[in-house]
Amino acid sequence: MKSIVQPTKKQRRKIVLEILQQQNRIEDYPYLIESLSPPQDITTLAPVGSGKNISIGIIGGGIAGLSAAFELRKLGFDITIFEAEKKRIGGRIYTHYFDRHKKYYGELGAMRIPISHEIVWHYIDLLGLKTTPFIQSTPADLFYILHRHACNDSEGQSVMENIYPAFDLTLREQKTPWIQLQNNAINPLLRKLSPKVRKEIIEIKPQYHPEIIKLDQLSFRNIFEKAGLSLGAISMLGNLSPLIGDFFYTSSIELYSEIYTLDFFSLYRIQGGSANLPLAFYRSFFDSNVKKYYPNIPPHLLGTIHLKNGHCVEQIQQKIPCGPVTLSSKNIENHSIHQQNFDYIICTIPFSTLRNIQLCPAFSSEKMQAIQELSYENSFKSAQFYKERFWEKEDIICGRKLGGSSATDYPLTSLWYPSDHYQYLNSPYAPPKEPGVLLSTYNFTLDATRLGNLPYNQRIFKINRQVEQLHALPKGYIDNILLDYVDINWNNYPWSLGGFAYYRPGQKNTFSWIAAQPEYQNKIFFAGEHVSGKHAWIQGALKTGIQAANHIAKDFIVKK
Ligand SMILES: Cc1cc2nc3c(=O)[nH]c(=O)nc-3n(C[C@H](O)[C@H](O)[C@H](O)COP(=O)(O)OP(=O)(O)OC[C@H]3O[C@@H](n4cnc5c(N)ncnc54)[C@H](O)[C@@H]3O)c2cc1C
Known part of the structure; x- marks a missing residue:
């Protein structure tokens, strides 16, 4: 299947259909389209401008909070987003740029968008973002397991010959x-x-x-x-x-x-880095040309958005039943405490961090249990900026790598090659020689903790040696070409305390419904990947952001 640089909705649907056909489950197509498309537009639930003078507090400036704000604005609400990070929005969409021109970067959080994730594509189109293919695998991917190398040929022959005997x-x-x-x-x-x-x-x-x-x-x-x-x-x-x-x-x-x-299947990346998605939402909030984003809504009927970045919510309080909700937040720089009342709240922060927030009164006992028990998995990522791309050289083991990934039983587990030279994949011309960024570690759970918790110098040393062994390079080869390094151990990141929600056996049945239900007599709604049916994907976070906004629209229009 040929990759299209910026697939239209029609092309995306055609590709989804083709993949389902190949998998012999075409019958899933209508269900997939229905589940993955954006929910009903908020303006079909309440008139534009009808939310004027109603205040909404959104806890968390990740993609769920940003999409909720974008939608709520259509009805005219007065919206305040509390984001603990001072200098960044986007939460677990986190691009690290190595150079001033933002040409070379590593994705410490989300990096790829599947063709079927229609809600992500909806906003990519709406916000005018550019995409290019994300190369998930190639025959040049390699395996290094029990000290044996194998290449990723389509028949699996190399693995059978070299890895099976171990x-x-x-x-x-x-x-x-x-x-x-x-x-x-x-x-x-x-x-x-x-x-x-x-x-x-x-x-x-x-x-x-x-x-x-x-x-x-x-x-x-x-x-x-x-x-x-x-x-x-x-x-x-x-x-x-x-x-x-x-x-x-x-x-x-x-x-x-x-x-x-x-x-x-058929994955894409956002040109210039995934961070461009939250950034595009942010720009839309403060752009004077609102017609670009809301062509059918008179500008004076739109709501306003205030971003309180560097403000960490520490307490959620409802003094009287059915009354307003008070958020207490701390300015992370000067530690001053601020209190603000809201008619509605959308809480998008992971349950792992919500666990450390004071709730007065407590939520329902089932919700408290879900917050306590819903499982989060760790993930560790390291990105290395090299002055030359050793992985694109003709003589590299299993052939030059213009995307794709390699896997090993070493703690680094998987390593991802950049897809920015993907156009040379089937070309007789070699890609130009230039620096490049390797996602030198992407692992989860036990290995993420075991590698990610090592002291800084030891961690880099281990990763460098493992990268060399994986590629059959001499010891010390990496040190001479490495320009810069960055990593993240998501369990240690204070604003998520984990990589993503991932059910333990039985947890979908026990907690998925209750985790997503509102609290404080429909005054506080929940959004975020953890309360969605698509954990660990932007798609899930966006869907719940839109749904939470819609729930508020339905609730306030009944009470009006
Ligand atoms: C390593 C990794 C790789 C991933 N890869 C992909 C991928 O390739 N494709 C994909 O689609 N998805 C991927 N995901 C998942 C995707 O990043 C998430 O599903 C999505 O970004 C979650 O958005 P969210 O808004 O639910 O949560 P978050 O992004 O965590 O947003 C929550 C926000 O709340 C803030 N916050 C937390 N506590 C407080 C507080 N007390 N007060 C104020 N603010 C607070 C945080 O700073 C954060 O900005 C990946 C995730 C990880 C960790």
């Missing part, structure tokens, strides 16, 4: 390519669900179909065990596919959620 596999496993071993284990459980039931994988409902509850009880690892794979095969597959191996003890619903919505 594992204790059954005769049948030895003869089956690894992708097939993986698919044979994963796909039947999805296929056996009817399309209507499958859709529940990404839905938030008070009650789920018994088949979904069963699936939610299983961990990723259980899926492989149920398929009869040997211990050796499970370990090998976990290393070949770190996105599976790192999450062996997570609810399999998370795995099926990504398979169901084609999250690893």
Whole structure:
């Protein structure tokens, strides 16, 4: 399938349809389109301008909070966003720029957008952002497992020849390519669900179909065990596919959620960095040319947005039932405390940080339990800025890498090559020689903590040696060409205290509905990836941001 630089809605739908056809599950198409498209527009729920003089506080200037503000503005509300970071919005969309011209950057948070994530595309189009393909894998990707190298040829031959002998596999496993071993284990459980039931994988409902509850009880690892794979095969597959191996003890619903919505097919990146998405929202709030964003709304009917950045919310209080909600926030620079009353609140901060906020009175006991128990997984990312791209040289092991990723059983787990030379992928011309940024570590859970918690110098040393061994380069090679380095251990990031919400077995059934319900008699609504059906994706955060705005519109119009 040929990649299009900036796919239109029609082209996106065609690609989704083609992928589903290839996967023999065309019946999922209408459900996918329905679930992944933007919810009803807020102006169909209440008249434009009708929210004047109603105040709304949004806790968190991540993508969920920004999208909620963008939508609420259409009705004329008076909106205040509280963002703990002083110099940055966007939360877990976090691009680090290595140079003044912002040409070279590493994505410490979100980096790719699947073709099917229609809500993200809706805002990309609306805000006029540019995209280019994100190359997910190529035959030049390599594996380095138990000190053995293999290349990513489409037949899986190299892995069978070089990696299989290191594992204790059954005769049948030895003869089956690894992708097939993986698919044979994963796909039947999805296929056996009817399309209507499958859709529940990404839905938030008070009650789920018994088949979904069963699936939610299983961990990723259980899926492989149920398929009869040997211990050796499970370990090998976990290393070949770190996105599976790192999450062996997570609810399999998370795995099926990504398979169901084609999250690893036909991916894109935002030109100039993912941070351009939150930045575009920010610009829209303060741009005098509002017609660009709201062509059908008279400017005087639009709401206003105040951004209180560097203000960390420390307390949420409702003094009288059904009354206004008071937010107490601390200025992180001078530590002064401010209090402000609001008619409505949208709380978009992760439950991991909400746990440290004082709630007066407490939320419902079920919600408090969800806040306490909903599981978050760690992720660690390091980005390295090199004066030359050793991975694009002709003689590099498995061939030059113009995108894609490599995997290893070393703690760095996976490493991602930049896609900015993707146009040379099938070209006879070599890409120009220039500096480049390698995402030298992208790992999760245990390895994220084990590598990410090492002291700074030790961490860089370990990563450099692992990058060299992965690419069969001599020791010390990296040190001579490395210009700069940055990393993030998301568990240690104070404003998320974790990478993303990811259910443990049984948690979708127990907590997904209650986590998303309003509190304080419909005065406080919740948004963010953690209360969505698409954890760990911008799509989920955006959908809940729009939904929370819509809930307020519905509630206030009834009470008006
Ligand atoms: C390593 C990593 C890789 C990812 N890769 C992808 C990807 O490739 N594609 C994709 O689509 N998604 C990806 N995601 C997921 C995506 O980044 C998130 O789903 C999304 O950004 C979450 O947005 P949010 O608004 O729900 O939360 P956040 O972005 O966390 O926003 C919450 C905001 O609240 C602020 N805050 C927290 N506490 C307080 C407080 N007390 N007071 C005031 N403000 C506070 C925070 O500073 C933050 O700005 C990735 C996430 C991670 C961590």
